[in-house]
Amino acid sequence: MHISSLPIVDISPFTGAKPVSHEAKLETARAIHAACRDFGFFYLKGHNIPQDVYETALRLGHEFFKLEETEKAKLGIANEDFARGYQRLGENVTRYQKDWHEALDFYKPIPRTHPLVINNQPLRGENQWPTCPAEFRPFFERYIEYMLDLGQKVMSAIAMGLGLEENFFVPFLDESFWVMRVIGYPPLQSSTGKDGIGVSCGEHTDYGCLTFLLQDNIKGSLQVQMKEGGWINADPIPGTYVVNIGDMLNIWTNNIYQSTMHRVVHKGDTYRVSCPFFYEPNFETLIEPLPQCLKLDPVKHHDPVVYGEHLLRKVMTNFEITEN
Ligand SMILES: N=C(N)NCCCC[C@H](N)C(=O)O
Numbered sequence: 001m002h003i004s005s006l007p008i009v010d011i012s013p014f015t016g017a018k019p020v021s022h023e024a025k026l027e028t029a030r031a032i033h034a035a036c037r038d039f040g041f042f043y044l045k046g047h048n049i050p051q052d053v054y055e056t057a058l059r060l061g062h063e064f065f066k067l068e069e070t071e072k073a074k075l076g077i078a079n080e081d082f083a084r085g086y087q088r089l090g091e092n093v094t095r096y097q098k099d100w101h102e103a104l105d106f107y108k109p110i111p112r113t114h115p116l117v118i119n120n121q122p123l124r125g126e127n128q129w130p131t132c133p134a135e136f137r138p139f140f141e142r143y144i145e146y147m148l149d150l151g152q153k154v155m156s157a158i159a160m161g162l163g164l165e166e167n168f169f170v171p172f173l174d175e176s177f178w179v180m181r182v183i184g185y186p187p188l189q190s191s192t193g194k195d196g197i198g199v200s201c202g203e204h205t206d207y208g209c210l211t212f213l214l215q216d217n218i219k220g221s222l223q224v225q226m227k228e229g230g231w232i233n234a235d236p237i238p239g240t241y242v243v244n245i246g247d248m249l250n251i252w253t254n255n256i257y258q259s260t261m262h263r264v265v266h267k268g269d270t271y272r273v274s275c276p277f278f279y280e281p282n283f284e285t286l287i288e289p290l291p292q293c294l295k296l297d298p299v300k301h302h303d304p305v306v307y308g309e310h311l312l313r314k315v316m317t318n319f320e321i322t323e324n
Pocket residue numbers: 092093094095179201202203204205206207278314317318
């Protein structure tokens with residue numbers, strides 16, 4: 001049996017309405033620092049997102065995925081920028097294996113009139129919102145605002161944990177090129193390994209800064225790789241988010257923080273919904289190891305990368321079923 005040992009971090013000193021002492025913030029910052037260094041994954045409590053809000057997100061996901069396939073297919077990603085919209089079962093690919101999930105993907109909208117939008121380039125365009133359930137769009141537009149606010153607060157704690165000034169990351173994140181997925185997982189059957197089908201979501205790291213994951217109350221599906229190589233379950237703890245760090249924090253910290261491998265292997269007999277919100281840098285932000293993170297180990301382990309270019313490369317491979 002697996003025993004999840006991911007740490008729980010209380011972010012309330014950064015989210016509370018009342019001012020708190022510098023010491024209280026430092027305590028949270030130290031806890032986040034240890035969690036990012038040792039696991040790259042933690043549970044977040046004290047986030048101030050109301051219970052009805054995070055419950056509604058998952059409920060609306062279930063309602064959408066129950067629609068007829070023909071209804072869902074009307075929102076297919078080919079209508080837009082080949083990234084925003086609905087992806088049917090097996091359309092997403094990880095390591096050349098079809099992922100056994102369906103999903104709706106949303107990104108920060110970049111209006112078509114924007115100078116960056118040339119020739120329907122991927123990742124630039126408008127989102128495709130379901131009209132059924134009717135509350136889907138207004139709800140999630142509000143949810144995105146909650147998550148952008150929370151993302152900025154957790155990044156303040158991370159800055160302090162790294163010994164940086166609290167607002168250090170703001171210029172890199174103030175136009176966050178966020179991503180939100182609403183994912184539906186029918187249980188895996190014996191299809192694994194057949195017809196190019198892998199697991200529910202193959203092992204991967206996330207691409208940006210911070211992922212805030214809501215998931216149905218189901219055990220055993222989300223699995224996280226430990227530094228020693230073994231896998232543990234990141235089972236939901238009611239009232240918390242599972243948070244993990246992405247590739248950009250891995251580069252910024254010159255490997256002090258890990259972007260940790262994780263995967264979804266959803267068996268059993270229930271349909272699972274999850275909703276990850278990816279709080280990411282601005283599209284144009286150049287990410288390179290920070291001088292403050294090179295003090296202990298001056299060898300740079302990463303070349304500089306523009307976040308949007310990293311994302312684009314990843315999104316392209318997300319639909320490739322064969323190695324070129
Ligand atoms: N934006 C994110 N993280 N999306 C989900 C990533 C799922 C793994 C992906 N197919 C891959 O191969 O990277």
